[in-house]
Amino acid sequence: MKLSFYKYQGTGNDFVMIDNRQQLFDKNNTKLVAKLCDRRFGIGADGLILLENHPELDFKMVYYNADGNESSMCGNGGRCLTAFANYLGIINKKATFEAIDGLHHAFIENKVVKLQMQDVLSVEKHQNHVFLNTGSPHHVQMKSQLQELSIKEIGSKIRYGQPYNETGANVNFVKKLSENTFQVRTYERGVEDETLSCGTGVTAVAIAMFETGETKSNLITLETEGGNLQVTFDKEKGIYRNIWLIGPAVQVFKGTISW
Numbered sequence: 001m002k003l004s005f006y007k008y009q010g011t012g013n014d015f016v017m018i019d020n021r022q023q024l025f026d027k028n029n030t031k032l033v034a035k036l037c038d039r040r041f042g043i044g045a046d047g048l049i050l051l052e053n054h055p056e057l058d059f060k061m062v063y064y065n066a067d068g069n070e071s072s073m074c075g076n077g078g079r080c081l082t083a084f085a086n087y088l089g090i091i092n093k094k095a096t097f098e099a100i101d102g103l104h105h106a107f108i109e110n111k112v113v114k115l116q117m118q119d120v121l122s123v124e125k126h127q128n129h130v131f132l133n134t135g136s137p138h139h140v141q142m143k144s145q146l147q148e149l150s151i152k153e154i155g156s157k158i159r160y161g162q163p164y165n166e167t168g169a170n171v172n173f174v175k176k177l178s179e180n181t182f183q184v185r186t187y188e189r190g191v192e193d194e195t196l197s198c199g200t201g202v203t204a205v206a207i208a209m210f211e212t213g214e215t216k217s218n219l220i221t222l223e224t225e226g227g228n229l230q231v232t233f234d235k236e237k238g239i240y241r242n243i244w245l246i247g248p249a250v251q252v253f254k255g256t257i258s259w
C-alpha cells in the first residue's frame with residue numbers, strides 16, 4: 001500500500017499530515033500510525049493528523065499521538081493543520097474547524113497561525129504544581145533551573161504517578177524569565193518523552209502563571225526548546241476565555257511511503 005503524506009512542524013512539535021477527505025486512511029490501525037510516526041522505521045513525528053471533511057465547518061481534525069492512539073487536543077497540531085488546509089486551498093486566511101474538544105477558530109498570515117483554544121473553566125492550585133485542562137490535561141511545575149533537567153526521567157515519574165496513573169497527564173516544567181516571559185520544557189503523554197514544544201502545554205503554563213500571580217500580564221511569551229509561542233486570554237468571573245495560541249507553522253516536506 002502507498003500513502004501520500006505531508007510533514008509539518010510548529011516550534012519543533014512535528015506532525016505527519018494526511019488529507020483524508022476521501023476517507024481512505026485506516027483510522028483504527030494503531031500500529032500503522034505508530035509506524036508512520038517512528039523516527040527510524042517510518043517518517044518520524046510526535047503525532048499524526050488527519051484532515052477530514054466536515055458537513056458545516058471548513059474541516060475536521062483527527063489527532064493521534066506517536067504511540068498510535070487517538071488523543072485529546074493538540075494545539076501545535078491544530079495550528080499546523082490550519083497551515084495545511086491553507087496549502088490545500090480549503091481555506092484562505094481564516095478557518096473554523098472541529099477537533100475532539102469542540103470548535104476552533106484560526107487565522108493564518110505569513111506562516112504564523114493564531115488558534116483559539118477552548119475556555120478554561122477551572123484551575124487546580126496545589127502546593128507545588130497546578131493542574132488544568134486546555135483541551136489536553138497538563139501538570140505545571142516551576143523549576144529554578146531547566147537546562148540540566150532530565151525531562152524524560154522526571155516527567156515520566158509524574159505522568160505515571162498519583163493522581164494521573166495510566167490515563168496520564170502532560171508535564172510542563174517552567175522557569176520565569178521576566179514579568180511576561182517564561183521558559184517551558186514539556187514531557188508529552190503518548191510520545192512518552194520530551195517534545196520540543198507543546199501548544200496546549202504552553203497555554204496551560206500561561207494560565208497557571210497568571211492564576212498563581214507569577215504574572216499580571218495576559219499576553220505571555222513562552223520560550224520552548226523549538227522556538228517562541230505567545231498566548232493571550234481574558235479572565236472573566238473566574239473563567240479564562242478568548243484564549244489564543246500564536247506561533248509559526250511550517251511545511252517541512254512531502255512524500256509517499258509504502259508499507
Ligand SMILES: N[C@@H](CCC[C@H](N)C(=O)O)C(=O)O
Nearest residue numbers: 071074075076136198199200
Ligand atoms: N503536542 C500537543 C499535545 C498533544 C496531546 C498530548 N500528547 C496528549 O495526549 O495529551 C500540543 O501541541 O498541544
